Amino acid sequence: EAGVAQSPRYKIIEKRQSVAFWCNPISGHATLYWYQQILGQGPKLLIQFQNNGVVDDSQLPKDRFSAERLKGVDSTLKIQPAKLEDSAVYLCASNLGDGTAGGYTFGSGTRLTVV
């Protein structure tokens, strides 16, 4: 089966610019996650979707970050305006969302550099 697709792979922008990332999860996976991984740290959850509804966005900086998952399939994460501290890898993951043990699949991530 195809994996979790993310684009772009790399992005360099200037501070105060906007940027958007795209994620297409594994077909049939109800739950989609966006993680932020700052260099040298573990991934931190930004937002979790179940189908097209938000389950948890408590750690999403809502003044600048937004995310949507229209039709419960692919998702976009947007940053506007970007700050230097937003430089990180943004990982998308998905799973069936049925409470089973495994099945978390990660995409290759988007490496964002804000200059």
Added chain:
Amino acid sequence: AQKITQTQPGMFVQEKEAVTLDCTYDTSDQSYGLFWYKQPSSGEMIFLIYQGSYDEQNATEGRYSLNFQKARKSANLVISASQLGDSAMYFCAIRGSQGNLIFGKGTKLSVKP
């Protein structure tokens, strides 16, 4: 709230030897799941092994095994017969109450030839 602690920022191991990466966790849930992921320099997160809190036996997957000590709240990863390709970041994670994964800070493993 759940929490993962990985106290080893970096580890070195000689090729073909075994290595143990430490992980302790904190949770008030009776039912939980623990995961280990490998992240090479290319950035993808590769699932290695899973241990459920009610599993009576330690999980094993090929050269990977999980030393699960429930009373001590530890879930250490053991890699046997290390290979050069094992050099990577390793993350321990626990499944949160909403089903998301909560990660530790990771351990960088370097395998020496």
